[in-house]
Amino acid sequence: MRRIISLLLTLIIIVTCSSCGFKKADNKPYSITFQCFDTICSITIYDKKPKKDLEKIANKLEKKCIHYDSLYNLDDSRYSVEFHHSDGSLTCIEDVHFSNKKNAMRTIGFGEEDEPLYDSIKYSKMTDGAFDVTIAPLVKLWNINGKDFKIPSDKQIKKQLKYVDYKQIDDSPGNYYVLTKMGSIDFGGIAKGFISDLLVTELKENKIKSALIDLGGNIYTYGKKNNSLFKVGIKKPFTNNELSATVKAKDKAIITAGIYQRYHKKDGKIYSHIINPKTGYPIDNDLNAVTVISDSGTAADALSTGFMVMGLKKGIALANKTKNIEAVFIDKDNNLHLTDGLKQDGKEITIK
Structure with a gap:
């Protein structure tokens, strides 16, 4: 009897020590939600690391x-700008949106705030200006995101349109860019994608296995969710919660640009936040939305805007010939048009 009691006590001690000394790490997802980029953002991390470690990493990402x-906020710019005047004098200010001056040009250095500029020029060139990083004068003129929306006059649009042209950016000096037409830059069409790439790098450095990044609808699926591909819905334009499709993917940015996201409606006409850099007016073509799928959040963000401006025929043609780019185009009737590297089964879309 004593032997049985002794064995039972030994088992109790082993079980107790096992539960204390060898506690299995919490495998539950750790999620954080916060306000940023004028929208709601969230980051969900799937990893076996202790909760306190995941919390520390998530807070760092926030x-x-x-x-x-x-x-990168257009209304809170921190750019350092130099004006080189024709008389040889130099004026330094801290506002890239400073009023236009004659006989001057802007010099933008390669500081931390200018990091997306190289990629912005790259995708401006790739889309022949459909995505244009110098769109800022028109964005501020239209003020689609503002409360007091007013359609600008043709005269006002033409005045600002002359400052919008990515080709004005002269990078020949090698260590800085020059905006020769006194325009100003806007990273609004590329910043969230660019930042999602930085977050993925941070996750890799912290040896995180999997995460879902959502920067106001700009999605990055890092790794797999419990050994399965992430499922990301593509919203059906101008509906509340209906989906046009669901994309299954891992290690991909999935970013949508659409006229339904931010717009004003006046006299039955929709004025979208996506402005055509060549006409100066909000786009009015055969597309409601474009979702770009890519390894690069930077590419997906810039090209989703560029494809929207280009329209269905030109946009899908460029997407099909661009490496590591797939896209779902949604036309005015909400029909889906897929690039060659995608396959569809019902409402489910996967990469071939």
């Missing part, structure tokens, strides 16, 4: 988002 948002 701070990175807030930091870069302060750099």
Whole structure:
């Protein structure tokens, strides 16, 4: 009897020590939600690391988002700008949206705030200006996101349109860019994608296995969710919660640009936040939305805007010939048009 009691006590001690000394790490997803980029953002991490470690990493990612948002926000610019006047004098200011001056040109250095500029020029060239990083004068003129919306006059649009042209950016000096027409830059069409790439790099450095990044609808599926592909819905334009399709993917940015996301409607006409850099007016073509799928959040963000401006025929043609780019185009009737590298089964879309 004593032997039985002794064995039972030994088993109790082993079980107790096992539960204390060898506690299995919490495998539940850790999620954080925060306000940034004028929208709601969330980051969900799937990893076996202790909760306190995941919390520390998630908070670091949030701070990175807030930091870069302060750099790239059109209304809170921190750019250092130099004006080289015709008389040889130099004026330095801290506002890239300073009023236009004659006989001057802007010099933008390669500081932290200018990091997306190289890629912005790249995709401006690739889309022949359908995505144009110098769109800022028109964005501010239309003020689609503002409360007091007013359609600008043709005269006002033409005045600002002359400052919108990515070809004005002269990078020949090698260590800085020059905006020769006194325009100004806007990273709004590329910043969230660019930042999602920075967050993925941070996740890799912290040896995180899997995460879902959602920067106001700009999605990055990092790794797999419990050994399965992430499922990301593509919203049906101008509906509340209906989906046009669901994309299954891993290690992909999935970013949508659409006229339904931010717009004003006046006299039955929709004025979208997506402005055609060549006409100066909000786009009015055969597309409601474009979702771009890519390894690069930067590419997906810029090209989703570029494809929207280009329209269905030109946009899908460019997408099909661009490496590591797939896209779902939604026309005015909400019909789907897929690039060659995608396959569809019902409402489910996967990469071939």
